[in-house]
Amino acid sequence: MKRMTFGHMTIPAALTLTLVLAACGGGQEDATDAVDDATGAVESAASGDAPASDAPAGDASGEVVVDGSSTVAPLTSAAGELFTQENAGVNVSVATSGTGGGFEKFCLGETDISNASRAIEEDETAVCDENGVEYTELQVATDALTVVVSADNDFITCLTVEELATLWGPEAENTITTWDQVNPEFPAETIELYGPGTDSGTFDYFTGEVNGEEGASRADYNASEDDNLIVQGVSGSANALGYFGYTYFEENAETLKAVEVDSGDGCVAPSPETSADGTYTPLSRPLFIYVSNASYADKPQVASFIDYFVANDAEIAEASQFIALNDEQRTALTDAAAALAG
Amino acid sequence: MASMGELAAGAVAPLRAGKNSDRSPQSILFLIALWVALGFAVLCLLTLLIDAVLDGLPRLDANLFTQYASTLSPETGGARAAILGSAMVIGFTALFAIPLGVAAAVYLEEFADGERWWNRLIEVNIQNLAAVPAIIYGMLTAGFALAIGLERRVVVTAAIALALLILPVIIVTSREALKAVPSEIRQGSLALGATPLQTVWRQTLPAAVPGVATGTILALSRAIGEAAPLLLLGGLSFVTYDPNGLLSGYTVLPIQIYGWVQQPQVEFRQLASAAIIVLLLLLLLMNAIAIIIRNRYQRRW
Amino acid sequence: MTATTADGGSLLGAGPGPGAAARDLARTITRRSNRVGEKFAMALITLAAVLSVFITIGIVASLLLPAIEFFSFEDSPSVVDFLTGTRWAPTFADASFGVLPLITGTLWTTGIALLIAVPFGLGAAIYLAEYASFGVRRVLKPVLEVLAGIPSVVYGYFALTFVAPALLKDILAIDVGTYSVLAAGLVLGVMIIPTIASLSEDAMSAVPSAMRDGSLALGANKMRTVLRVVFPAAISGITAAIVLGISRAVGETMIVALAAGTQARMVAAPDQPGQTMTGFIAQTATGESQPGTITYDALFAVGLTLFVITLIINVISIRLVRRFREKY
Numbered sequence: 001m002k003r004m005t006f007g008h009m010t011i012p013a014a015l016t017l018t019l020v021l022a023a024c025g026g027g028q029e030d031a032t033d034a035v036d037d038a039t040g041a042v043e044s045a046a047s048g049d050a051p052a053s054d055a056p057a058g059d060a061s062g063e064v065v066v067d068g069s070s071t072v073a074p075l076t077s078a079a080g081e082l083f084t085q086e087n088a089g090v091n092v093s094v095a096t097s098g099t100g101g102g103f104e105k106f107c108l109g110e111t112d113i114s115n116a117s118r119a120i121e122e123d124e125t126a127v128c129d130e131n132g133v134e135y136t137e138l139q140v141a142t143d144a145l146t147v148v149v150s151a152d153n154d155f156i157t158c159l160t161v162e163e164l165a166t167l168w169g170p171e172a173e174n175t176i177t178t179w180d181q182v183n184p185e186f187p188a189e190t191i192e193l194y195g196p197g198t199d200s201g202t203f204d205y206f207t208g209e210v211n212g213e214e215g216a217s218r219a220d221y222n223a224s225e226d227d228n229l230i231v232q233g234v235s236g237s238a239n240a241l242g243y244f245g246y247t248y249f250e251e252n253a254e255t256l257k258a259v260e261v262d263s264g265d266g267c268v269a270p271s272p273e274t275s276a277d278g279t280y281t282p283l284s285r286p287l288f289i290y291v292s293n294a295s296y297a298d299k300p301q302v303a304s305f306i307d308y309f310v311a312n313d314a315e316i317a318e319a320s321q322f323i324a325l326n327d328e329q330r331t332a333l334t335d336a337a338a339a340l341a342g
Numbered sequence: 343m344a345s346m347g348e349l350a351a352g353a354v355a356p357l358r359a360g361k362n363s364d365r366s367p368q369s370i371l372f373l374i375a376l377w378v379a380l381g382f383a384v385l386c387l388l389t390l391l392i393d394a395v396l397d398g399l400p401r402l403d404a405n406l407f408t409q410y411a412s413t414l415s416p417e418t419g420g421a422r423a424a425i426l427g428s429a430m431v432i433g434f435t436a437l438f439a440i441p442l443g444v445a446a447a448v449y450l451e452e453f454a455d456g457e458r459w460w461n462r463l464i465e466v467n468i469q470n471l472a473a474v475p476a477i478i479y480g481m482l483t484a485g486f487a488l489a490i491g492l493e494r495r496v497v498v499t500a501a502i503a504l505a506l507l508i509l510p511v512i513i514v515t516s517r518e519a520l521k522a523v524p525s526e527i528r529q530g531s532l533a534l535g536a537t538p539l540q541t542v543w544r545q546t547l548p549a550a551v552p553g554v555a556t557g558t559i560l561a562l563s564r565a566i567g568e569a570a571p572l573l574l575l576g577g578l579s580f581v582t583y584d585p586n587g588l589l590s591g592y593t594v595l596p597i598q599i600y601g602w603v604q605q606p607q608v609e610f611r612q613l614a615s616a617a618i619i620v621l622l623l624l625l626l627l628m629n630a631i632a633i634i635i636r637n638r639y640q641r642r643w
Numbered sequence: 644m645t646a647t648t649a650d651g652g653s654l655l656g657a658g659p660g661p662g663a664a665a666r667d668l669a670r671t672i673t674r675r676s677n678r679v680g681e682k683f684a685m686a687l688i689t690l691a692a693v694l695s696v697f698i699t700i701g702i703v704a705s706l707l708l709p710a711i712e713f714f715s716f717e718d719s720p721s722v723v724d725f726l727t728g729t730r731w732a733p734t735f736a737d738a739s740f741g742v743l744p745l746i747t748g749t750l751w752t753t754g755i756a757l758l759i760a761v762p763f764g765l766g767a768a769i770y771l772a773e774y775a776s777f778g779v780r781r782v783l784k785p786v787l788e789v790l791a792g793i794p795s796v797v798y799g800y801f802a803l804t805f806v807a808p809a810l811l812k813d814i815l816a817i818d819v820g821t822y823s824v825l826a827a828g829l830v831l832g833v834m835i836i837p838t839i840a841s842l843s844e845d846a847m848s849a850v851p852s853a854m855r856d857g858s859l860a861l862g863a864n865k866m867r868t869v870l871r872v873v874f875p876a877a878i879s880g881i882t883a884a885i886v887l888g889i890s891r892a893v894g895e896t897m898i899v900a901l902a903a904g905t906q907a908r909m910v911a912a913p914d915q916p917g918q919t920m921t922g923f924i925a926q927t928a929t930g931e932s933q934p935g936t937i938t939y940d941a942l943f944a945v946g947l948t949l950f951v952i953t954l955i956i957n958v959i960s961i962r963l964v965r966r967f968r969e970k971y
Binding site: 355366368369372373375377378379380382384385387389390393394397441442443445446448449450453454456464467468469470471473474475476477478479480481482484485486502504509510513537539560563564566567568569570573574594597599600603604611614615618621622625626629 | 678680684685686687689691692693694695696698701702704705706707709710713714731759763764765766769770771774783786787788789790792793794795796797798799800801803805833836837840864865866870881890893894895896897900901921922924925928929942943946949953954957963
Binding site for chain 2: 063089093228229
């Protein structure tokens with residue numbers, strides 16, 4: 001073994017010590033209650049006890065397992081966070097396997113709630129029936145599916161549905177590779193495309209509306225279930241284009257530009273208003289959560305969470321920058337939730 | 343006539359005349375090339391560290407350690423679940439991997455007849471396993487967990503995956519440590535009437551502990567930084583609670599960082615950098631401990 | 644020392660240690676222990692060693708069984724189509740399962756990584772082994788060890804947030820998108836520099852100084868000695884180091900998952916995005932995978948391909964080491 005002298009070894013030790021001290025002293029900002037409670041909880045957690053004994057505790061405890069659409073996930077995560085602040089004993093975990101992937105697990109009884117950016121399909125309902133999973137569909141928000149380009153992009157403001165179909169259709173694979181093939185006025189730059197994967201409800205909805213058939217799409221683009229990767233990809237290049245839910249555009253409005261869509265009546269930009277009054281077509285769509293009736297009945301923490309979600313739907317949507325329901329849709333929601341509880 | 347001694351002295355003298363007594367342009371260029379090569383590595387390390395530190399230092403506050411990850415307010419979110427998760431998973435990984443690895447090393451080094459084909463097979467096998475990509479250990483553990491009905495997304499499965507990953511490394515370093523113990527120790531013990539197993543347990547192994555400890559800590563520090571095997575075990579989900587047992591859901595620092603890096607908002611970048619600083623400090627600490635053990639307790643025979 | 648770069652330590656040869664003599668002695672003195680406790684303990688440690696064989700069997704089984712299932716669906720590709728097809732679109736309506744795009748992604752990232760790691764790694768190794776004073780080596784070897792210990796997710800973060808936007812686009816003015824095999828390959832190269840450097844340095848240090856002295860005595864200068872005598876003498880260890888670097892680059896996941904992109908295509912230029920085998924596995928694993936479907940099993944088919952490739956690389960390495968090894 002090589003010998004390293006004591007002197008040499010003090011260098012990493014001293015460095016460690018200095019950095020640790022700097023970190024500890026580096027800022028005691030934020031005097032919210034949560035920090036005080038959590039500090040007490042850290043001690044107990046470090047010694048292996050149950051967490052957050054000081055934080056306000058609701059009656060519920062246990063796990064709520066959520067999976068599904070990455071478009072809806074921020075909404076459910078926000079609901080989960082706000083809910084946990086009042087019910088600290090509940091663990092809400094939100095995964096993003098895509099609308100399709102979420103339904104697969106949901107219909108096997110593995111999850112309590114499934115996030116979905118499209119309605120459940122017949123073959124998925126069949127699997128649920130097979131496994132005896134009964135569910136309730138709740139529309140919790142509206143989405144204006146947004147086509148985005150980089151803020152540095154200077155040649156696209158508006159695209160017609162036909163141009164989108166040219167760009168994204170199955171025949172475009174390996175054929176439509178430069179922008180001037182979509183519109184002769186665009187420069188002859190290489191197209192970079194980003195979009196959701198095939199398990200995404202956003203993918204299903206977009207391809208259904210633009211290409212005429214759900215699932216029909218070119219395959220040679222950067223596909224990802226994680227919409228944040230699409231944001232990163234599109235914002236990093238002036239020749240890139242992508243599509244996802246409106247929230248992701250809202251959150252990244254500085255680096256992205258929303259493309260106006262012309263479905264025959266002029267160019268319309270996506271916004272909560274144009275989505276609510278129907279002028280932004282064909283890319284307005286409802287967002288759902290599907291609740292397992294069995295989970296609602298058997299797990300009080302799930303029932304508590306859903307009740308909280310429904311009651312505070314408007315605040316949750318606003319907090320996470322989603323398009324809230326209009327009054328008609330809100331009534332439908334409360335009715336459906338009442339049916340679930342009753 | 344010059345004696346052999348004088349000739350020898352004359353021959354040796356130029357060697358000592360100066361380390362780089364050659365001044366030819368190629369030699370100097372060569373040396374510069376070497377310096378550039380070395381400097382490149384150092385430069386990359388410095389750039390990486392400075393980049394991470396500059397980005398993450400503002401977020402290196404109490405919230406980082408006490409708050410859970412938040413999508414709503416990343417400015418006050420933290421890596422609490424990830425830090426505790428890493429600690430728990432590594433603890434169990436050590437529990438699984440160290441006894442197995444040391445036992446296997448003892449067998450191979452002390453008891454196995456190196457001529458037998460099955461022992462050679464085991465040795466070659468371990469060499470191969472050390473070169474298998476980390477993500478494949480995740481696939482192995484996923485298959486294993488599915489086969490015995492164990493949930494994939496829990497702490498114990500993660501610990502199994504990481505333990506399998508570092509097992510070859512622990513075996514190799516423990517063997518080296520055992521090899522370094524001189525045979526006089528063993529022979530003396532045997533001569534005094536101890537059985538081979540007693541010899542190992544009471545003499546050889548204690549003598550090899552510093553080397554074993556060093557190798558183990560370095561192997562564990564590798565495990566702490568691994569994310570790939572855990573991705574397959576359902577490791578990429580949004581966890582806002584402390585892990586509370588072997589069968590609890592969890593997240594670890596590398597996976598939390600992976601998730602945060604993929605978010606484009608600048609607050610998440612900062613969080614990711616801050617978490618990276620924490621992870622690097624942790625690794626620095628483990629490496630420092632390993633070096634201390636190696637220096638203070640390493641016996642020279 | 645090989646203990647701290649234990650990945651490849653054994654590749655440089657595990658000869659019989661001092662334990663061997665005691666072992667044989669022990670065997671002659673006490674053939675078998677009569678104590679039950681000892682028999683039990685012996686069984687346990689033997690089992691621990693045999694476990695490694697079970698692990699390998701487990702790896703092969705956990706990869707092979709789903710891979711076989713993958714080829715047995717009705718819309719599965721044939722093995723030939725899988726290995727030679729140039730379109731990888733496993734989840735789309737008209738699915739294709741040609742794995743070549745993923746392999747080109749891996750080849751490009753590994754190739755670029757080697758372009759960085761071999762010259763810089765060997766250069767660093769030569770300097771440390773032949774030119775560095777004791778003090779310099781004391782400081783620089785730990786620097787290399789720190790580089791080796793940095794987790795790959797940190798390298799991936801570095802590739803995505805610094806190398807691609809700042810280094811490549813701004814400073815070097817190369818027109819890359821957010822994702823490219825170039826960014827991933829460069830950082831991958833930096834990651835394996837310590838692997839190549841440490842093992843090569845060990846190999847060169849192991850060359851007996853008699854050879855160096857002989858060369859210097861014959862009038863060669865230091866550079867000639869290093870290049871013409873020491874380097875060729877250590878070639879087996881250096882080859883082992885480079886091959887180990889290759890297998891690490893091929894198997895690396897986090898860097899390529901973060902920086903190379905998710906577009907599986909026949910990559911034709913370094914500034915293009917691409918997807919590697921490991922990147923595809925990571926993407927599918929964190930996506931929608933449900934056991935039993937063809938898209939989930941595709942993950943295992945690619946995993947099996949990866950495993951076979953790294954196995955072949957490892958076998959080649961052992962052969963090369965044995966061929967070039969010089970006994971002193």
